[in-house]
Amino acid sequence: MSEERQYRDILAELEHIAFCRPNDGVELVLAAGDVYAKAMELDGIAECKRGKDGVFEVKFFDRTRALELLYRLRQEEQPSNRASLLALLQGQEEGP
Numbered sequence: 001m002s003e004e005r006q007y008r009d010i011l012a013e014l015e016h017i018a019f020c021r022p023n024d025g026v027e028l029v030l031a032a033g034d035v036y037a038k039a040m041e042l043d044g045i046a047e048c049k050r051g052k053d054g055v056f057e058v059k060f061f062d063r064t065r066a067l068e069l070l071y072r073l074r075q076e077e078q079p080s081n082r083a084s085l086l087a088l089l090q091g092q093e094e095g096p
Contacts (some may be wrong), residue, residue, distance in 0.1 A: 017067035020044040029058050
């Protein structure tokens, strides 16, 4: 995959995280019985699990952080910044 395509894919995913609605994730937690999750928009969920005590826990992606990253990337859209973003997301560099 080319660096340009990776960059565009990252931007698209950040936009999706930043602007997705948490409604279906909340419904999933509050549902008393089985829920047809395939019909739900659950892309904003980072993690979900059911504990031994039966408690269902959902963790959402940090939408504020996604917006901050999008803003920063849009302000500095240059090829050199794309390379540092890819390095940052791959854990090769520490971010601010």
